[in-house]
Amino acid sequence: MTYYDFIAQEYKKSKQLPFRLHIEAYTYFHLLGNLVGKSILDLACGEGFYTRQFKLQGAARVIGVEISEKMIELARLEETRQPQDIEYIPGDVLELGKIGSFDLVVASYLLNYASSREQLLKMCQNIFANLKLGGRFVTMNNNDSQSPISYLTTEKYGFIKSIDSPLVEGTPIKYTFTSSDSDHKFSFDNYYLSRATYEWAFQSLGFKEVRWHKPIVSPQGVEEFGQEFWQDFLDCVPIVGIECLK
Ligand SMILES: C[S@@+](CC[C@H](N)C(=O)[O-])C[C@H]1O[C@@H](n2cnc3c(N)ncnc32)[C@H](O)[C@@H]1O
Structure with missing residues (x-):
């Protein structure tokens, strides 16, 4: 059992929060670019929230890997309800090895599960191994640069971060x-x-090039909530986009 087995449904629901749609997803897809015809490996795919969208946006082949059995179960349930020809593989990215050669390897909020540099390196090795030469790794992750002083600022967006000891x-x-x-x-x-x-x-x-990207707000998000509403998020930005070229 992993911790996500207990919170799988709640996590799935949290994807409906406005910041998920108007900042997280908008930034992620902006970085991913045109997915038509691409092969994509989605590591730590969760219940398949993004995995399904990759296919909807024209990806030719999509595989999701996920450690939580409950998350995989939810993902497969959706696949049964609305088949998209997505393969979901239960597994730990730390032990994945090479399972193919993909145009894109993506892994939203995986790397921030590495608690040591050794674990991070292991995850990155398995990401690198599954990328074609010229392929890209794209992810959304915890923003390491956010000051803990501003952790409570995101409360109005539906979440906060907290720490019990110095960063x-x-x-x-x-x-x-x-x-x-x-x-x-x-x-x-x-x-x-x-x-x-x-x-x-x-x-x-x-990796040849590594780029860190500040999240952006969708025009629809600005129209619906106003620029002012998003300003605290953008000023104390809690998440970051990362793009690496092989
Ligand atoms: C915050 S959720 C993100 C899920 C999905 N990528 C998304 O953006 O909706 C993090 C996911 O990473 C998975 N995870 C954490 N460590 C993992 C590992 N070593 N191998 C595979 N999955 C892992 C968790 O089970 C959880 O589903």
Whole structure:
């Protein structure tokens, strides 16, 4: 059992929060670009929220890998309801090895589960191994550069981060989400590793270019909520996009 087996349904529901749609997903797809005809390996695919969208946007072949049995179960349930020819493989990215050669390897919120540089390197090795030469790794991740002083600022968007000890390599960061339709809360931990450690891991493997991207708001999000509503999120930005070229 993994922790996500217990929070799978709640996590799935949290994808409906406005920031998920108007900032997280919008930024992610902006970085991914045109997916038509692409082969995509989605690591830590969860219940398939993005995995399904990749196929809808024209990807030719999509495989999801996920450690939580419950998350995989939810993903497969959707695949049974509406078959998209997506393959879901239960497994730990730390032990994945090479299962193919993909145009894109994606892994939203996987790397922040590495609690040490050794684990991060292992995850990155398995990402690198599954990419074609010229392929890209794209992910959304915890923003290491956000100051803990601003962690409460995101409360109005439906989640906050918190820490029990100073932010050093491996410090757990608790994410607490509030459901959009109730005051019900659920939490899970990620781990802090500095940008220097991430850069070290990407460079050790030989990624040619590494780019860090500040999230952006969708025009629809601005229209619906107003620019002012998003300003705190953008000023204290809690997540970051990462793009690496093999
Ligand atoms: C925050 S969720 C993100 C899910 C999905 N990528 C999304 O954006 O909706 C993180 C996921 O990573 C999975 N995970 C964490 N460590 C993993 C590992 N070592 N191998 C595979 N999956 C992992 C968890 O089970 C969970 O489903």
